[in-house]
Every structure is written in C-alpha cells, then in structure tokens.
Amino acid sequence: MSMRGVVFGVCVEGWVSVALRVKGEKRSLHGHDYVVRVCAEGGLDEAGMVVDHSILYRLLRGCLDSLDYQVLNDVLEAESATAERLVGYVYNCVAPKLKDYADASIVYVEACTPRGYCSYLRAGTTYTPRKRG
Numbered sequence: 001m002s003m004r005g006v007v008f009g010v011c012v013e014g015w016v017s018v019a020l021r022v023k024g025e026k027r028s029l030h031g032h033d034y035v036v037r038v039c040a041e042g043g044l045d046e047a048g049m050v051v052d053h054s055i056l057y058r059l060l061r062g063c064l065d066s067l068d069y070q071v072l073n074d075v076l077e078a079e080s081a082t083a084e085r086l087v088g089y090v091y092n093c094v095a096p097k098l099k100d101y102a103d104a105s106i107v108y109v110e111a112c113t114p115r116g117y118c119s120y121l122r123a124g125t126t127y128t129p130r131k132r133g
Helices: 053-065 072-076 083-098
Strands: 008-020 030-042 104-113 116-121
Touching: 008 053, 008 072, 008 104, 030 053, 030 083, 053 083, 072 083, 083 104, 083 116
Parallel strands: none
Antiparallel strands: 008 030, 030 104, 104 116
C-alpha cells in the first residue's frame, strides 16, 4: 500500500492546574484548570507510527508537571501569564525533545478551559483542530 503524499498526525492531551495573573480585568491572582493538547505530524516510522503515543504523552507530562499547582507568572517569568504564553511554553518544551524520538514536528498546541481555548498552529500545517461540543 503506497502512502506517498500522506501526512499523519498524532495528538495527546493532559491536564494542568495553575494560578496566574494577567493584565487587564483579571489582574488579581486566580486559577485555571487547562486541558493541554499537543499534536505532531510526520511520516511513519518502522513501527508504522508518527511517534509512539506514550513518548509524546511523557514529553507533554514532563512539561506540565513543571507547571502544575504553580504560579504561572513565576515559571514563565512574565508579568502577564496568558494562555498564549502557556502554549508557547509547552511548544518550546516539547518540540526540541521530540526530535530525540521521532522524525516529526509539533504543529499544534492548545490550552483549553471550559469557556474557551488558545492555540499555536504552525503555518502551512495540515492539522485541523477537532470541533468542540
């Protein structure tokens, strides 16, 4: 079976609870529980996978464990700890480590609360976020 021209993707998600301050209306210390999703794209390896789910999850969990139950502003060294900065942190944490395990790239990172989400989407990616609801 030929799979030329096909790009495969794999996603994992984890939870993290953080306290944070942001500039604007929410400047007082408050907390959020985020579902964080990370997606990688690439070709298939000898085992027929983009990357083993357990490896990608372990990389994500390692990043989230450094944030869990922390004040996000302190970890990010940012006056305003936005969801945008959170997804940037997760991307910068997972992407370089993934190269040790797979010929794949992180193309999507998402941080969701029950009322909304923020995402990083690499330009030119074929990934389409799944619908909510």
